Amino acid sequence: MAERKEVVIIGGGPVGLTLGIALGKAGISTAVIERDAPSKLRDAAFDGRTSAIAGVSRRVLDGLGLWQAMAPAAEAIRDFRVAVGASPLFLHYDHREIGDEPFGHIVENLVLRQVLLDSAEKISALTVKAASQVTHLEHTDHGVCAHLATGERIDAGLAIAADGRRSPIREAAGIRCLHWEYAQTAIVCVVRHARPHHGVAVEHFLPAGPFAILPMTKQRSSIVWSERTALAPALMELDPAAFLHELGTRFGDYLGALEVISPRWAYPLSLTLAERYLDDRLVLIGDAAHGIHPIAGQGVNLGFRDVAALAECLVDAHRLGLDLGTGVHLERYQRLRRFDNFLMAGMTDGLNRLFSNDAKPVRIARDVGLAAVNRLGPMKRRLMRHAMGMPRGGWEKGPRLIRGEPL
Numbered sequence: 593m594a595e596r597k598e599v600v601i602i603g604g605g606p607v608g609l610t611l612g613i614a615l616g617k618a619g620i621s622t623a624v625i626e627r628d629a630p631s632k633l634r635d636a637a638f639d640g641r642t643s644a645i646a647g648v649s650r651r652v653l654d655g656l657g658l659w660q661a662m663a664p665a666a667e668a669i670r671d672f673r674v675a676v677g678a679s680p681l682f683l684h685y686d687h688r689e690i691g692d693e694p695f696g697h698i699v700e701n702l703v704l705r706q707v708l709l710d711s712a713e714k715i716s717a718l719t720v721k722a723a724s725q726v727t728h729l730e731h732t733d734h735g736v737c738a739h740l741a742t743g744e745r746i747d748a749g750l751a752i753a754a755d756g757r758r759s760p761i762r763e764a765a766g767i768r769c770l771h772w773e774y775a776q777t778a779i780v781c782v783v784r785h786a787r788p789h790h791g792v793a794v795e796h797f798l799p800a801g802p803f804a805i806l807p808m809t810k811q812r813s814s815i816v817w818s819e820r821t822a823l824a825p826a827l828m829e830l831d832p833a834a835f836l837h838e839l840g841t842r843f844g845d846y847l848g849a850l851e852v853i854s855p856r857w858a859y860p861l862s863l864t865l866a867e868r869y870l871d872d873r874l875v876l877i878g879d880a881a882h883g884i885h886p887i888a889g890q891g892v893n894l895g896f897r898d899v900a901a902l903a904e905c906l907v908d909a910h911r912l913g914l915d916l917g918t919g920v921h922l923e924r925y926q927r928l929r930r931f932d933n934f935l936m937a938g939m940t941d942g943l944n945r946l947f948s949n950d951a952k953p954v955r956i957a958r959d960v961g962l963a964a965v966n967r968l969g970p971m972k973r974r975l976m977r978h979a980m981g982m983p984r985g986g987w988e989k990g991p992r993l994i995r996g997e998p999l
């Protein structure tokens with residue numbers, strides 16, 4: 593016998609789980625199926641992976657009652673400094689120029705997962721099945737059936753693919769993607785430093801790619817170091833002292849002595865954009881719909897914005913007693929999100945190409961551009977609001993969760 597739910601979400605990463613919580617809290621019976629085991633998701637030691645939670649995502653998490661539990665472990669990004677190669681010019685963004693909210697917060701992925709899983713457990717309309725892999729979806733007379741590797745089956749009116757950038761569910765549905773590799777690999781780790789960072793995030797554009805220093809609690813910083821893919825394996829294999837030396841030459845000495853306090857991770861970087869987010873009783877969300885360059889730390893933030901839009905569309909349809917798996921509410925979600933995600937993907941791709949280029953004419957044009965942005969207050973403020981994920985026209989133009997209203 594198959595279990596019956598209104599919605600089945602494939603993938604319990606940050607985006608799938610948050611959507612499950614939003615739907616479950618609104619009384620929509622939902623199952624989230626996650627391949628990884630609970631021990632890997634919740635009980636592991638801190639592994640050095642973090643997320644930059646932009647202002648917009650903090651609002652979504654707050655609206656779902658999740659932020660309060662994360663806040664003590666989150667470090668605010670109050671200022672942002674952008675430097676380019678050896679150029680003496682740099683941009684300084686101060687959050688006070690656009691209000692009193694910080695640009696965002698750095699949160700350990702482990703904390704994010706623990707808070708989401710703890711909250712999910714308390715929602716009666718939500719079931720999380722961890723250590724369960726969806727092998728395939730089958731269309732039935734009245735909906736869709738998710739087949740699990742355990743042999744279990746879940747019938748639902750709507751399936752949501754939140755299964756990450758490679759999304760086997762998207763592939764099986766035949767949804768094509770725009771895709772390219774960046775020939776860059778992001779090396780990720782955490783350092784402790786002798787001096788406090790005062791909430792300042794730094795993005796240093798180097799010829800091989802951006803080198804980001806993101807402020808964490810306890811006098812630590814998260815490093816996202818984009819390097820040429822050809823060089824990354826050698827860097828990953830360096831002994832700790834040699835790795836620290838290489839890192840230090842890029843980091844600089846403004847925070848005093850450094851110590852690497854986490855494992856190193858390497859992620860080959862690519863761009864993947866699904867050409868559509870909808871199929872027969874199927875919706876794509878998060879990285880399954882759009883995987884972008886981490887240059888602006890926006891990946892998961894786009895996913896949280898998808899959650900705010902899709903949750904509102906589904907909750908409204910549910911209140912009207914409509915079939916969740918088909919109808920204009922799904923078209924509305926696609927219309928609300930596809931252009932925005934496409935724009936952010938284009939912007940991050942363009943920034944990466946512009947700044948990872950050491951040709952002299954490009955360097956000169958870049959310096960002129962930086963100087964202009966620094967002087968043009970309105971343009972600078974617009975960029976800052978964009979980095980926070982604020983919709984055009986202010987927070988009140990976003991979906992209810994972003995406006996700070998109940999779902």
Ligand SMILES: Cc1cc2nc3c(=O)[nH]c(=O)nc-3n(C[C@H](O)[C@H](O)[C@H](O)COP(=O)(O)OP(=O)(O)OC[C@H]3O[C@@H](n4cnc5c(N)ncnc54)[C@H](O)[C@@H]3O)c2cc1C
Pocket residue numbers: 602603604605606607608625626627628642643644645724725726727754755756757760778780816859877878879880886889890891892893894895
């Ligand atoms: C180096 C790097 C740094 C980054 N830094 C940031 C940052 O600072 N800020 C930011 O916003 N974003 C950042 N990102 C992007 C961010 O990591 C992703 O956007 C985010 O993880 C997407 O979340 P998701 O839930 O959509 O997908 P994922 O996190 O990929 O989760 C997908 C889940 O689906 C599960 N799954 C897959 N297939 C199945 C199946 N068949 N059955 C069941 N479960 C399945 C997987 O186990 C996984 O848990 C970064 C990315 C990289 C590579």
